[in-house]
Amino acid sequence: xxxxILCYNSETWTLTAETNRQLRVLEMGCLRRIMDVxxxxxxKNVDIRANFGITEDIVERIQARRLRYFGHVVRMNQHCxxxxxxxxxxxxxxxxxxxxxxxxxxxxxxCYHRGRSIVExxxxxxxxxx
Numbered sequence: 058x059x060x061x062i063l064c065y066n067s068e069t070w071t072l073t074a075e076t077n078r079q080l081r082v083l084e085m086g087c088l089r090r091i092m093d094v095x096x097x098x099x100x101k102n103v104d105i106r107a108n109f110g111i112t113e114d115i116v117e118r119i120q121a122r123r124l125r126y127f128g129h130v131v132r133m134n135q136h137c138x139x140x141x142x143x144x145x146x147x148x149x150x151x152x153x154x155x156x157x158x159x160x161x162x163x164x165x166x167x168c169y170h171r172g173r174s175i176v177e178x179x180x181x182x183x184x185x186x187x
Contacts, residue, residue, distance in 0.1 A: 060118075070119065071158050085102050085105070088109060123163060130143050
């Protein structure tokens, strides 16, 4: 139940390395609390996940949800707001600081970790069966 509440609308999140770390810490804290073990018991995180039969951590689940949503947006009509927000450009000047991480940057990283480029992922997403 905690996982479903935690992951609510997570496919739209833009995650940084620090946020990923915090999510993993939260997940392990919850699993340790459920098992009623502490860090002092010296039980490895891998062993705790194996005890519950968990093969992927929270960040990997969010990445899969984000890619599923990316495919949904790619297949949308070009006049839908989600599609316009994904492919549209904002006119104007940028501020002089480093630009923040965008959602599409996360999707590109997710595709890279799965051995695909964003272009390949877009082409695959247009064919719903694949």
